[in-house]
Amino acid sequence: MLDLTSLRADTPGVQHVSHFNNAGASLMPQPVIDAITRHINLEAEIGGYEAAEAQKEAIQGFYTATADLLNTTADHIAATANATDSYARALSSIPFRERDVILTTTNDYVSNQIAFLSLQKRFGIKIVRAADEGNRGVSVDDMADKIKSLHPRLVAVTHVPTNSGLVQPVEAIGQLCQEHDVLYLVDACQSVGQLPVDVSRIHCDFLTATCRKFLRGPRGMGFLYVSEKTLAANMSPLFIDLHGAEWASVDAYRLEPTAKRFEDWEFPYALVLGAAEAHRYALKVGLDAIAERNAALCATLRTELAQLPGVRLLDEGAQLSSIIILYSEQKSAADLKSALSARKINTSISTHGAAILDYDRKGMKTAALRISPHYFNTDDEVALLIDTLHHAFK
CATH class of the missing domain: 3.40.640.10 (Type I PLP-dependent aspartate aminotransferase-like (Major domain))
Incomplete structure (x- = not known):
């Protein structure tokens, strides 16, 4: 099991943000x-x-x-x-x-x-x-x-x-x-x-x-x-x-x-x-341990995010990675990202032009929210992200 206390002590950024944009640029230790x-x-x-x-x-x-x-x-x-x-x-x-x-x-x-x-x-x-x-x-x-x-x-x-x-x-x-x-x-x-x-x-x-x-x-x-x-x-x-x-x-x-x-x-x-x-x-830290921790974080996130009203998760595959794509026709990706940013939660936006073939097949016509957790994220940060999105959809 990873020692999250030590890992987060090594990561100055966690004192300032909840970082779920690791597919963009992670927080340096x-x-x-x-x-x-x-x-x-x-x-x-x-x-x-x-x-x-x-x-x-x-x-x-x-x-x-x-x-x-x-x-x-x-x-x-x-x-x-x-x-x-x-x-x-x-x-x-x-x-x-x-x-x-x-x-x-x-x-x-x-x-x-x-x-x-x-x-x-x-x-x-x-x-x-x-x-x-x-x-x-x-x-x-x-x-x-x-x-x-x-x-x-x-x-x-x-x-x-x-x-x-x-x-x-x-x-x-x-x-x-x-x-x-x-x-x-x-x-x-x-x-x-x-x-x-x-x-x-x-x-x-x-x-x-x-x-x-x-x-x-x-x-x-x-x-x-x-x-x-x-x-x-x-x-x-x-x-x-x-x-x-x-x-x-x-x-x-x-x-x-x-x-x-x-x-x-x-x-x-x-x-x-x-x-x-x-x-x-x-x-x-260990790549196997990282992969195991990321899989657990993403399993929780995907379960909770799927319950949001009018949301589709665009992730597919026999094996899933630590990238979660959330698409909604009710709320724009920009508005969702802004709501998260207001609570110091970092995410990013995936545009239609970034994956025309894949997104056309999935019926995504506008941008989607990309959430990419990493092993140093905590369960409390996951809960904060979910709570923020629940409020954004009310």
Whole structure:
């Protein structure tokens, strides 16, 4: 069982707000804050280059801590500015040609879909979306059929969509991709930190994530996992700089052998150190314990929220995550968020444009309220949120 007293003592923000916006940006724990401010102060005292040199060993800790999160090794981790940056770097390393197929789902992240549309516009690739299996997420059988018939250049799946409590079967899809030797890209932006994520079981070639959400790290940091197969094939981002490659001769360069070929030279090292501390913190708390606590919080919330008048919960799937989408035609999401904010309860809004395919299917025409609890939330905070929404619907 988690020690909520200690966890909340480590979290200054809980003194000021009840935070149910962890799918947006979570509250940083004190060790993360301390790591960031120590390095900022060091840069102020001795200079930015000099501070980075002095903290060289600690900076490498980012790679080992991130690797430990994903059950891999540090040479397969690249540090990036955010999950979308990671995703773009991965996509740019794939030599797409006209009529290549990207096989994805109807529950992908909006920025990913826009990136696919941009590739379609520029290179003439084809976007194919596998069918869902009722309300249980993407059909693994349909994925299998389409992989066999279409021979996609890339399979891309969002593990936990930002607009739904759905958890997609990324491991089963990864097995298919491995069997058919298809590149596999997983967006784990909303899953790492709230659920155990093991790249050795997912069998992905790329996995992207951010540090600010359920990992409780700082904004402005993300990471990219790159498989051994991908590195051995000499895949690299389209625009590579002096950090990712060595200028070997006038007309040639030599790739960095590790995933760092996907990085740029410049980093906000204070944030790198803060993110490393956040990843160690999650590992110390325990990802299984976090997932168990989040499931209990969400079970209570979903039961209570479903009793509100005229409310629909849009979460579907055989397994549900720590994202709850509440839709009402009686009260706007903006009004509900405002009522919660008045009592210092943080939530966020999920717009129709964030998930057109999914929300059209569910009949959602306007915005919905997104509630995303995390393990440090208390039962009292849950009760306050429910009570506030009950009053908002009166």
